[in-house]
Amino acid sequence: MNFQLSEERQMMQDSLRRFLADRYSAAQRDESVSNAIGFAPQIWAQLADLGILGALLPEDVGGYGGKGFDLSTVFEELGRAGVVEPVLDTAVLCGTLLASDPQGKGAALIEGLIAGNVQLAFAHGEVNSRYERLWVETRASAYGDDIVLIGRKSVIVNAAGADHLIVSARESGDTDDREGLSLFLVDTKAEGLQMRSSALMAGGCAAEIDFDNLRIPSSARIGPAGGASEMIEAALAAAEVALAAETLGAMETATQLTMDYLGTRQQFGRPIGSFQALQHRVADMLIELEQARSAVINAAGHLEEQPAVRDRHIAAARNLIARAGRKIAEEAIQLHGGIAMTAEYELAHFAKRIILAEHRFGDADTQLERFIDLSAA
């Protein structure tokens, strides 16, 4: 048994933490958030230079990592610093999808991605899909050598800043069948694609996207025709490990800010941290934080396992982090008092990040249902 990071990962963590402490101030985050595409291109370039994007992808496609603990190490730091740049969407979700194409069609894009020159979004969620992983109503129909896409994708994160979308669409089967799903690479400027983007509460952007008879060559298909379900599930698994670690990082910062504030804020002639009722609540936050840390380790450590084992651990981690995260975010606000309600104070961003993480890929209840289903199997 050994819970130490490997030497390489320790170095990556140190250099990323140093970089973010130097460069990713609250002012930088505000600048990133206020950009129409939801991130700062110069920060993205610097993350690429540091090798962070490559660390999230496996060696066989030109990366130098891509394992569960690579993801968790990088994303805990991104979460601690409150980074809003779309590393999760471009590098983890889309990078993993491209890397898993048996024909290697995405090789050129991955090379660009690792170099920091490509932005991607996974156009998968739909109006009625909620958190179901394979619920796809968007249709892909063959016309000779072409494919025509018809349908709507909903709350697609990073679409506004993306060069390409990876679109899930159904070539056959019913709405929630495992079989019949395919993935297509689509230029965001393609004709027949309509996008309405809006800013997100916790930073970044997401769009509603309509495909109105969008015509693409069948060579735009990534992975097997009608057989993309396993690729989708594997990419979502990686993204959930990353998001769990990112949320853990944000929870660490929220807890740290709260402890610092309790030490300085004076009411009734003494620091409010000297009141036992508040001390116990901080102790509860710290206990939950360690639970969350272990949950992330469990999930990251099982990312390379077979899907049923992998997904059961991921569902467990995300259920626990949804519960612990809510407690920590709400208690951090309450223990601060009024100042935590202001947009200007840094906790606001972290609290929003923690709470709204639950709204990607499955909330506490959905994860609980997955865990129950996978435990029975």
Add this chain to the structure above:
Amino acid sequence: MDLNYSAEELAFRDEVREFLREELPTDLSDAVREGRSIGKEGHERWHSILNARGWLAPNWPRAYGGCAWNAVQRHIFEEECCRAHAPRIVPFGLTMLGPVLQKFGSDAQRDYFLPRILSGEHWWCQGYSEPGAGSDLASLRTRAVRDGDHYVVNGQKTWTTLGQYANWIFCLVRTDPDAKQQEGISFLLIDMDTPGIEVRPIILLDGTHEVNEVWFTDVRVPVENLVGEENQGWTYAKYLLTHERTNIAGVGFSQAGLDAVKRLARQQMHRGRPLAESPHFAARLAQVEIDLMAMATTNLRIISAAAAGQAPGVESSMLKVKGTEIRQEINDLARRAAGAYALPFASEALEGDNSNLAQPEGTSAVSAQYFNNRKLSIFGGSNEIQKNIIAKVKLGGRT
């Protein structure tokens, strides 16, 4: 025991319902239901409609233009207003300052200010909290120094709700810095047009502007704007706070919020079925509804006792804690119900225009409201302060 309203109370409820059906503008009720701001104009329009009917000041005596309703009638009125998605009555002049002037003000103050609160000529805001005086309100430091027939005020107030709309502010100021904390405080009425006052917006974590900082630099206030006696302001402040805590349970808000969550859960799909049919979501919903049913009855027990002339004790602190916990839990359910549609930052929706968003009905404001209503357990005496009060009263003498 009889859990039902009397025939007179039911008749009164019908009268209120009919009034709301006839007089509540739909643009205002739509905005309230969807969690959008109605702005200064919306508040003023609703106040003038209520005032025309004579229903703007439910808790004032008739002599001052109020309704003189008892606690049960006030509760029915508030409950029906919430159910109809009427805007809340802006409380600073009507609920807070009015009763203080009626009990402690001079005749001249009553004659001048009370009619102007009703007419809307004066929009009041509350100058209580300071950056260093939140839960510990009595540690406030804004100074008022007597200079001839004026006080000269210097200092800073914060969390001033809707101060950007106000033309008058009632303030707690320190007039005797050497006295014990609570004994050197006075209650001043200040015209916001006086030179030396600056209002600075505070933007909240959901992007809204509802509170402000108010800065005072050598602001000259005529001594006739002192309420009651100098250095007795803490007494008046506490009296005001007991009025601030009426309707503290927010039963009507919770009921309206719960209805909205149920509507949303019927629309949103989960695994191909309405979310309302998901056992986990249904259990969460049922749990909070059970809590609300009991809390509503606690509220009625206290209202009924108050109507019979008993002054509420620690029960109002209990209602504040439980009432805000339930409202926050309902806000949490609403964001859960919205799924991924809780992610967008629908600031347009908060201010009116949401035509650019592809959000399903009822989802655009859920996360903003969830975050915004974290304030409920912080303001009006934080829930920790309420628990201190409960413990001090109930445990007092034993420890």
